[in-house]
Amino acid sequence: MSCLPTSSRSVRPAAVINQEIRELLQRSDGLVLCAADEATYQRLLVEWAAATGTSTRRPAA
Numbered sequence: 001m002s003c004l005p006t007s008s009r010s011v012r013p014a015a016v017i018n019q020e021i022r023e024l025l026q027r028s029d030g031l032v033l034c035a036a037d038e039a040t041y042q043r044l045l046v047e048w049a050a051a052t053g054t055s056t057r058r059p060a061a
Contacts, residue, residue, distance in 0.1 A: 014051040017044055 021044050024037060033041055049055055 011051050012047065014048055017048040017051055020044055021048065 021041065024033075024041055024044070028037065
């Protein structure tokens with residue numbers, strides 16, 4: 001039995017998530033995101049990473 005939590009939610013295509021990220025950043029006109037948009041951005045990044053099988057963490061220098 002796995003110790004990892006499972007999710008019944010299906011993974012959306014990375015292209016769809018990427019488009020949402022682009023739209024979110026376009027709405028900000030390159031300015032700092034408000035708290036709600038920053039939370040949405042972080043959630044989308046995690047979702048995108050899951051969809052692509054990558055990590056949102058940067059490698060150590």
